[in-house]
Amino acid sequence: MKRIIAGLAVLMLAGCATKQVRPSEAHFVPADRAIALQTPVDGGGAVTIVRDAGFLGGGCYAGVFVNGTLAAKLNPSEKVRLYLPAGRSIIGAHSMGAALCGMKIQARGERASEIIVTAGDNLFYRLALSTDGTVTVTPIAQ
Structure with a gap:
């Protein structure tokens, strides 16, 4: 019986996990939610951030x-x-919105990433949410 319960618990957690989305398969955010940094910068580069599915x-x-x-x-x-x-x-990134989404709970962390941009860069980053509520931003190969 314990094995069945343990197996069900694993399946339930797996169902909640997020899954990486390829940049080519993700949809661009609507313009009203792209708030800043939308104009190319002379001598700068582009950084595409893709949020996981799940x-x-x-x-x-x-x-x-x-x-x-x-x-x-x-x-x-x-x-x-x-x-x-x-x-x-x-x-960096963290949950936003009404009710539980906007609560500042210490357990919900933010793991930011340092990025070095050089002229002409086209970099890609993954935004993932772990089961403990921590949001991470990590580089991905393209």
């Missing part, structure tokens, strides 16, 4: 922040292309 966190926007400024709000399977100047930036 049930976990699906009712909440994932707010994407660059150097602490809100740049976009993504739903699952959406992407946004941001134009950054050359140099170092910090990209």
Whole structure:
């Protein structure tokens, strides 16, 4: 009986997990949720951020922040292309929205990534939500 319960628990958690979406398969975020950094910068580069698909966190926007400024709000399977100047930036994300989505719970962390942009770059990053509510932004190969 314990094995059956353990097996069901694993299946339930697997059903909640998010799944990486290829940049070519993700949909661009609507213009009203692409808030900043939408104009190419001379000498800068493009950074595309793709949010995972899946049930976990699906009712909440994932707010994407660059150097602490809100740049976009993504739903699952959406992407946004941001134009950054050359140099170092910090990209982070966390849940946004009404009710539980907007609560500032310490257990829900944010793991930001440092990014170095050079002229002409076309970089890709994954936005994933773990089962403990931590949002991570990590580079992906294209």
